[in-house]
Amino acid sequence: MKTTQRDELATIKIAGWQKLSLIDYPGKMAAVIFLAGCNMRCYYCHNRQLLDVHQNQLPFMEVLAELRRRTGWLDAVVVSGGEPTVSPVLIPILNALRELGLLVKLDTNGTQPEIVRRVIENGLVDYVALDVKAPVAKHVAITGTPIEQVLKTVRFLKSQKHVPYMLRTTVSPLLNEEDLQEIGAKIIHGANCWQIQQCRIKNAYSSEKIKAMAINLKTHALDIVVKGV
Ligand code: SF4
Secondary structure (H helix, E strand, O other): HHHHHHHHHOOOOEEEEEEEOOOOOOOOOEEEEEEEOOOOOOOOOOOHHOHHHHHEEEHHHHHHHHHHHOOOOOOOOEEEEEEHHHHHOOOHHHHHHOOOEEEEEEEOOOOOHHHHHHHHHHHOEEEEEEEOOOOOOHHHHHHOOOOHHHHHHHHHHHHHOOOOEEEEEEOOOOOOOOHHHHHHHHHHHHEEEEEEEEEOOOOOOOHHHHHHHOOHHHEEEEEEEEEEE
């Protein structure tokens, strides 16, 4: 690692990390890094403490050193949030993780298509998971942001062949079966993988209901995964 890169990394703080996850990188043992700060305001957000960038207080170099010690048995690192693509330190973090030789996955809300394009085309990630949280008509109500940039990111992921990707939809109580069909038909259709996730709030749909809904979505992606039920 060059001195200038080391100096830059020494200034970086992250919100926290999970030393081992078996569910965040498909088929891999992964650590998960959390970067605070997000440009969405999903009404069901279960990571509200990560919306505030001031939560980034843990020196990244400490985590990097720990990850380096674990490279023998860890397969991957997931960079999550918050929303990592709005963080000015995402690229230096990805560059540093690349040097560990571990697989790297990016979790994103899709609002920064150019960042997603850049990290993929520069070979900085091996897998991308992108949230598609609502159909066009309900996107602002559910996330507080317009959907156009998310749609651009979806189109880019579908069009590229560099890395595998997963589109994910959290089934909030504000979505009904018609909404899911609309997301499937108008946004997901033709994707490799669509993950349907249970929402972690009161009044969320039951596990049985989520599974039943997912059965009717099978025509929209090559693979439908149901998580959290
Ligand atoms: S995109 Fe994720 S972190 Fe941001 S508000 Fe929505 S659920 Fe919370």
